Amino acid sequence: MPKLPTFDDVKGNVQDNVIWKSIFRPGSIYRKGYRDTSRDRALASMNNVLYHLHPVKVKRHGLKLTYTYCLGGLSFFMFILLTITGIFLMFFYTPAAGAGTEIAYLNMREISASITFGQLVRNLHRWGAHAMVFTVFLHMARVFYHGAYKPPREFNWVVGVILLLLTLFLSFTGYLLPWDQLALWAVTVGTNMAGFTPVFGDQVQFVLLGGVEIGPETLLRWYVLHVLFIPFITVIFLAVHFWRIRKDGGISGPL
Amino acid sequence: MSEEITPDQEVYDRLLAEGKSERIARAKAKAAAVRASKIAEGATLGPKSSEEAQKALESARAAAGGGGVATKTAAPAESAGAQGGGRLPPEERAARVAASLGNGGKQPASMGVPTSSTHTHRLLALVPPAGIQQVQSKQMDKVYTWPHLLLVEFVALLAAGSLLLIASFFLDAPLGSLANPQEVPAINKAPWYFMGLQELLAYLHPMVAGVSLPGVFVVLLMAAPYVDKNPSAKPENRKLANMAFTFFLAFWGLLVVIGSFLRGAGYAWAWPWVQGLGFTL
Numbered sequence: 001m002p003k004l005p006t007f008d009d010v011k012g013n014v015q016d017n018v019i020w021k022s023i024f025r026p027g028s029i030y031r032k033g034y035r036d037t038s039r040d041r042a043l044a045s046m047n048n049v050l051y052h053l054h055p056v057k058v059k060r061h062g063l064k065l066t067y068t069y070c071l072g073g074l075s076f077f078m079f080i081l082l083t084i085t086g087i088f089l090m091f092f093y094t095p096a097a098g099a100g101t102e103i104a105y106l107n108m109r110e111i112s113a114s115i116t117f118g119q120l121v122r123n124l125h126r127w128g129a130h131a132m133v134f135t136v137f138l139h140m141a142r143v144f145y146h147g148a149y150k151p152p153r154e155f156n157w158v159v160g161v162i163l164l165l166l167t168l169f170l171s172f173t174g175y176l177l178p179w180d181q182l183a184l185w186a187v188t189v190g191t192n193m194a195g196f197t198p199v200f201g202d203q204v205q206f207v208l209l210g211g212v213e214i215g216p217e218t219l220l221r222w223y224v225l226h227v228l229f230i231p232f233i234t235v236i237f238l239a240v241h242f243w244r245i246r247k248d249g250g251i252s253g254p255l
Numbered sequence: 256m257s258e259e260i261t262p263d264q265e266v267y268d269r270l271l272a273e274g275k276s277e278r279i280a281r282a283k284a285k286a287a288a289v290r291a292s293k294i295a296e297g298a299t300l301g302p303k304s305s306e307e308a309q310k311a312l313e314s315a316r317a318a319a320g321g322g323g324v325a326t327k328t329a330a331p332a333e334s335a336g337a338q339g340g341g342r343l344p345p346e347e348r349a350a351r352v353a354a355s356l357g358n359g360g361k362q363p364a365s366m367g368v369p370t371s372s373t374h375t376h377r378l379l380a381l382v383p384p385a386g387i388q389q390v391q392s393k394q395m396d397k398v399y400t401w402p403h404l405l406l407v408e409f410v411a412l413l414a415a416g417s418l419l420l421i422a423s424f425f426l427d428a429p430l431g432s433l434a435n436p437q438e439v440p441a442i443n444k445a446p447w448y449f450m451g452l453q454e455l456l457a458y459l460h461p462m463v464a465g466v467s468l469p470g471v472f473v474v475l476l477m478a479a480p481y482v483d484k485n486p487s488a489k490p491e492n493r494k495l496a497n498m499a500f501t502f503f504l505a506f507w508g509l510l511v512v513i514g515s516f517l518r519g520a521g522y523a524w525a526w527p528w529v530q531g532l533g534f535t536l
């Protein structure tokens with residue numbers, strides 16, 4: 001009977017070929033011959049796409065849970081999770097409303113009732129959105145109490161405030177999409193307020209609603225804002241935010 | 256493993272006795288051990304004298320390019336300048352690399368430029384100090400991103416992800432009846448993060464509560480780093496800033512709680528045990 005290859009044989013053969021080596025650069029922990037040495041640890045960061053986000057070494061105190069509470073990272077994680085669950089929901093949702101064409105609301109019912117994992121994914125998207133507003137808000141508080149906005153990080157705080165506003169807009173535009181009573185009237189409260197903008201109140205409200213009152217045009221408009229425009233702007237500001245963290249010398253502190 | 260160095264125990268003990276931290280003592284003891292092993296191998300340590308460096312460079316030049324090159328690059332700066340762009344000819348560059356590597360003018364196998372090459376592009380540019388953002392960085396206690404930071408991040412991600420998954424398994428997102436512009440609901444509230452604004456609306460003109468005041472708050476928030484000139488980040492040195500911010504947060508928190516839980520039909524004051532919560536996430 002032929003001898004079966006051991007796990008190490010298989011692993012060796014998989015790792016020791018041109019294709020595998022072309023994917024995992026020297027220092028990758030998946031490449032043959034990774035050793036837990038300073039050199040390979042440094043290469044593992046340097047030769048990895050994550051090098052766009054993380055330097056090779058970070059300040060030791062920044063690792064303590066009680067320094068960042070991981071809040072910035074968790075905000076980003078929520079953003080990623082919302083993108084993934086959001087794309088799933090987009091497959092089953094049409095932003096159409098109006099007498100006789102209440103498709104958006106019908107789609108919501110279907111997602112809950114008959115689509116596999118529909119209800120679970122919708123729940124993840126909904127609770128994830130609330131969680132993101134909350135973590136971004138806590139992240140801001142943590143940054144303030146650490147004085148982490150002081151030079152040279154002033155501008156990154158400004159970028160952060162813009163991210164906070166974008167997060168709120170993302171959440172709020174999504175709130176309208178189920179097109180139920182809850183959505184309609186919560187958004188009415190908000191857009192009525194915007195109508196009181198000094199001088200340009202009516203114009204601001206018209207642009208927001210795509211008309212003089214909330215209707216099918218508003219739904220389409222807020223859908224495009226929610227799935228495309230605001231995420232696009234947010235990604236750009238996130239890129240600046242992360243880039244500035246590194247250019248400003250990494251995480252602030254120790255206190 | 257060749258990377259493993261046994262620290263010099265004597266130095267380590269002495270430094271610890273002197274009250275140095277464990278980490279510093281360990282590093283210095285390691286450095287002492289490396290130094291000792293190099294001296295044992297017959298290496299000379301410390302900066303070379305300028306004469307020695309010059310001599311090494313001359314011999315490297317001779318080895319790299321033969322006689323012709325040695326005369327041609329006798330005055331490297333001028334001749335390089337004459338060749339345009341302030342570039343060094345490849346032979347000269349190879350010689351300098353070899354000399355600084357200190358292996359007696361022998362060119363390392365894989366390094367340096369072949370003497371026949373005319374290819375002289377380089378990636379580094381000289382940037383005046385004023386062009387670089389000055390970040391005061393001290394030598395700090397640092398750890399490798401892999402595995403330390405990435406592991407922490409991974410655990411945080413798993414924890415947050417599973418919490419959310421569990422919540423989503425047991426709690427369903429709300430879905431009311433079909434939107435109907437003709438039917439105003441008795442209790443009409445914005446999502447919780449805008450509840451502070453809606454609560455302000457109960458006291459102030461909408462232009463103030465809904466637009467001007469939030470605008471002022473956003474501007475104040477963005478201006479905070481430029482207004483707060485105190486260079487210290489220590490809590491005990493910034494009592495005023497911390498107090499002001501805490502007050503600001505508490506103020507919003509209070510508005511949100513009142514708006515969310517203590518307002519009922521027609522946005523009138525109502526106890527939650529009388530009219531129900533009237534609050535949806």
Ligand code: HEM
Binds near residue numbers: 075139156167
């Ligand atoms: C979408 C929202 C946001 C994301 C994904 C995000 C992400 C991050 C991450 C990952 C960090 C690294 C340190 C940490 O985790 O605490 C960070 C740092 C920072 N963030 Fe944010 N952030 C967001 C919003 C904000 C907001 C609202 C502010 C302030 C108004 C802000 C200001 C800062 C500052 C000043 C730093 C540097 C902190 C330090 O060096 O200690 N960010 N951010």
